Amino acid sequence: MNGILLETKNLSFNQIIQYKDIQIKEGKVNFIVGRSGTGKSTLLKLFNGMLSPSNGTIFYHGYDISQMDTIELRKEVLLISQSVYLFDGCIEDNFKEFYRYRDMPAPSREIMKEFLKLCCIPFPLDKDCITMSGGEKQRVYIAIYLSFLPKIIMLDEPTSALDKENSNDVMENVITFAKEKGITVIIVSHDPKITDKFAEEIITIERGVE
Template identity: 65%
Template structure:
């Protein structure tokens, strides 16, 4: 039987958004879809504990989120949000900075290269990120976050700045990597092509008015 890694019960946020109960299937590619304003991005933040629900509960591996240390949780359920951030430095130094913030040694150059290749970034590690296009920066951001080996990878509109071909390739590579390494994936996407092609489990968030 498919097991749920994350599930919710009677979840509300700010008493404005009321969610139906949802379940994220372990080791699968879960897509969250729904029209804008239904609270998809907010749901991801409720999953990693950067937001708290006004009502209801989120469970991670059967445990109530309120009983879990949120810092450890966020290391396991990694969110690649839509508003990306890169330091005004080279690709290599960006890896180093993010790892330093997490209190870790930066990965080897080989490792960096591996993740950059997964995200279709053929540039040398010395290249300055400030002069890159939005799409290139988004791919570097995904590569860096992926290299932290989370248990659950959440991506909020990962292809918003990418063209069609790049979208296909990056998502394909990232999802293959996650499959090989038993990483559960949650993607919020507006792109029906991507959803149709890659989703193993689709959750449609419906607008529910206050009860």
């Protein structure tokens, strides 16, 4: 554990964003911080192949990700973006739809409940997602994605729609769970209190001199 899991060399995107060389250590809680517009969210999308760099290379387990199957890569390097998408229907329906999309059998109802509890969702599985607040939907979304047990889980502003108490509880639960399962965590956050409390490694992205 604590070997280099992800590494960048001379990475740039769209001929505008230039990144310093970055190393993500296995099993660590990594926070990416910096001002708006420096390419933090873009970096997460580069890490799992949703975007392709203009120049440079990203290595995952020492392998150039441009030579890897992006679908398989995204199963191991999972991005929970700021844009929360849930299907129409109840919480259980959403678990089943996300698993069907991956051609995987849905987890049992008990496992679904465990992940909902982990993300501080006090609702039954038959709760209609349409009636939920933005913060509640965000937590359901995190619960579903966390249940896939990826090698790396990347969260882009995971507490943006949550109040202070829920932000702390969700982050504490998710990070504790990830540490127990050996999941490497990468978080983009503008909340210095969350960063100061949970970060094991802090990567600062700066405009123009990354």
